[in-house]
Amino acid sequence: MLDKEFKYYLEHQADLVKQYNGKYIVIKDETVIGVYESELKAYVESKKSHAVGTFLIQKVTPGTEAYTQNFYSRVAFQ
Template identity: 55%
Template sequence: MLEQEFKYYLKNQDELLKKFNGRFIVIKGNKVLGDYSSEIEALSETRKSHEVGTFLIQHCTPGNNAYTETYHSRVVLNV
């Protein structure tokens, strides 16, 4: 779900950064519906006219830190 929207963001990230750097953008299909200063504002405003789960809220920042997470775990081996 929302794969199309995420692919749109990745494909157009450089152009989107020029317009929306640091903002939270709402993407539906291949279109930016709006930009907001916070994720909460983006959600509360967009849900007024679009069903939750039909749009992507993405923090528009350079690189991939806004959409990747790294988890580390420690494994103990008994040899």
């Protein structure tokens, strides 16, 4: 759904980190439409003028930490 926006982030991550490291950016149609200090502020402000589901909120950090999650389980299968 927001593949285009996420791809934009990945392709421009290095430049975005230089400008916005540690901040939350809002991406829509391959354009940064907002920069915020918190994820909540980014969401609240962005939904005022854009439909929810049409924009991506992404924390800007170097590496993959901001968009990668690891899940661990202690389940044993027999």
